[in-house]
Amino acid sequence: QVPIIGLVMNDRGFISRVLCPKFGGYLTFGSLEKGKESAPSQPTAADLINVYNIRQIGPDTKVFGIIGNPVGHSKSPILHNEAFRSVGLNAVYVPFLVDDLAKFLSTYSSPDFAGFSCTIPHKEAAVRCCDEVDPIARDIGAVNTIIRKPDGKLVGYNTDYVGAISAIEDGIRATQQTHSTVSPLAGRLFVVIGAGGAGKALAYGAKEKGARVVIANRTFARAQELGNLIGGPALTLTELENYHPEEGMILANTTAIGMHPNVNETPLSKQALKSYAVVFDAVYTPKETRLLREAAECGATVVSGLEMFIRQAMGQFEHFTGMPELQIA
Ligand SMILES: NC(=O)c1ccc[n+]([C@@H]2O[C@H](COP(=O)([O-])OP(=O)(O)OC[C@H]3O[C@@H](n4cnc5c(N)ncnc54)[C@H](OP(=O)(O)O)[C@@H]3O)[C@@H](O)[C@H]2O)c1
Incomplete structure (x- = not known):
């Protein structure tokens, strides 16, 4: 041997x-x-x-x-x-x-x-x-x-849903003067692109906070399935391009579109982004995706997937170790 x-x-x-x-x-x-x-x-x-x-x-x-x-x-x-x-x-x-x-x-x-x-x-x-x-x-x-x-x-x-929702809430609060305890998502139209694991977490969390949730997904049947689950309408990605029922909507991309190495891809055109006041991207490699760059150029408040990433990871740390969440600088 x-x-x-x-x-x-x-x-x-x-x-x-x-x-x-x-x-x-x-x-x-x-x-x-x-x-x-x-x-x-x-x-x-x-x-x-x-x-x-x-x-x-x-x-x-x-x-x-x-x-x-x-x-x-x-x-x-x-x-x-x-x-x-x-x-x-x-x-x-x-x-x-x-x-x-x-x-x-x-x-x-x-x-x-x-x-x-x-x-x-x-x-x-x-x-x-x-x-x-x-x-x-x-x-x-x-x-x-x-x-x-x-x-x-x-x-x-x-731990995705708390990580993502708290990141979006804090991103919106940072632009507001009020210190209200009511979620800034309450009553807002919240469009989720994607119906996979992250999409479900975002849709569930936004609904919990009182948002009106809409699901758009490449595979329409999955958008419908998630829409039925949370009581919101479903759209195809093509329909989403012309979806503009009101001002001040919130958009959350939960697909891998735009993730390294496909950094030139984006789930929604810049023209369509003009309808959104807040844009979140779950993709965090790169930190500034094309979606976030173009949304910022359109004047939206943008929230990076890195914020969600750190928060969901700290929730995991607590489960892994039984120790309280660490504060990461
Ligand atoms: N920032 C964070 O902490 C964090 C946490 C979780 C996830 N994420 C990111 O979120 C993304 C999704 O993760 P997941 O776990 O939810 O994955 P998943 O369960 O596999 O779901 C993927 C979703 O993306 C859609 N999709 C994938 N490729 C697409 C394409 N080329 N065009 C259109 N739609 C496409 C899928 O649509 P179909 O239903 O048509 O297949 C599905 O809705 C990943 O990029 C992941 O890295 C980030």
Whole structure:
């Protein structure tokens, strides 16, 4: 028997490079700088040390991570690893490129894999894969946070809706003089583009705050389904271009349109954007999407997906650790 260290290439193999010290490997390696990799998806040595805290990883380190496809664009590892480091937790957070969520969860079933964030396209499947689902996540129909309890049961939550809605409310309040406790979304016409996990969370949250919600989606049947669920009308993306029933509407893009690398794409023309007073984009890579740039040029208040990203991640941190949310500067 010859001991070996297996370091696996490409996005799927990335975790082997980071988790190597947890499973007995005495070395792993990274490139000296970005662009100088000797194999696909090799991290830099600086990222291994500074992002993944590789020197602290050992057999007792708890593993958390983001499940998605694609997942390489996610900034969650940077945020969560820094949060773990700041409270001295023996834990690491990695990206998991996953095709089949149920298969992934039954394979990575050790208690050492203690919690997961879920992103595109697994949030709806996550509701079915959890043993218990928080009532709000069940109502929304999407789970973005999974915790493995000590008895092995998987519990699902949704932190997207609070993250997104509070970001939009604070964005609007920052432009107002009043300090009213009533939500600035109350009574407003709130158009959600997209009917996936993030779309459901935004639609549910806006309705909770008293907004009149409209859903527009590429697959019209899904727009209708979500519209029926929250009691609002459904539109096709073509209809949305000429939708202008009133002034001062709020728009929330929850599709991946405009996400890196397709940064020149946008879900709505600049002409149509003129009807909106507030525009939010769930996409946060890049921070300023074409949609937000053009909305600002039209005079709208814009709210970046980065605000939602930080807030939903801090909600996840609380579920992962049982500690109160951190304030990220
Ligand atoms: N800022 C944050 O913290 C945050 C949090 C969650 C999600 N997000 C972002 O939100 C986006 C959606 O995530 P999700 O989890 O909701 O994904 P999801 O459940 O897979 O839903 C994707 C939605 O986007 C639509 N879509 C995808 N590609 C499209 C295209 N080319 N043209 C038109 N519509 C398209 C889909 O329409 P169909 O129904 O027709 O397929 C569906 O409505 C992603 O970019 C994700 O990164 C950001």
